[in-house]
Amino acid sequence: MVCMGAKSEEQSRLAARKYARVIQKLGFPAKFQYEPEIFLGLIYRMKQPKIVLLIFVSGKIVLTGAKARTETYEAFENIYPVLTGFRKNQH
Incomplete structure (x- = not known):
């Protein structure tokens, strides 16, 4: 997942973490990992x-x-x- 449009690094992390939780609640395995340098x-x-x-x-x-x-x-x-x-x- 690529998170764009956040005003800060912390907002990016929070958005990605929330997205991972939504995917988990839908029954799919998802793990949050923040690595901006691999883009x-x-x-x-x-x-x-x-x-x-x-x-x-x-x-x-x-x-x-x-x-x-x-x-x-x-x-x-x-x-x-x-x-x-x-x-x-x-x-």
């Missing part, structure tokens, strides 16, 4: 449009926070040329 993505906060991008080494991108679909397209068009400069050589 394997880059969190990029774009100013215009105001969108957050999660960019992974695998090439996958998650765009979140858009108010309209056009903002998503604009953000991707802004970031794509930057990302292609870091593309791994494919043999």
Whole structure:
């Protein structure tokens, strides 16, 4: 689980712990473990449009926070040329 949007580290822990309890109450095994250093993505906060991008080494991108679909397209068009400069050589 990735917890986003918390205002502090403590709020992140609390939200993740509560989520684990909900999953446990549904009958699924869940264990809370907080390890912020194992998140394997880059969190990029774009100013215009105001969108957050999660960019992974695998090439996958998650765009979140858009108010309209056009903002998503604009953000991707802004970031794509930057990302292609870091593309791994494919043999």
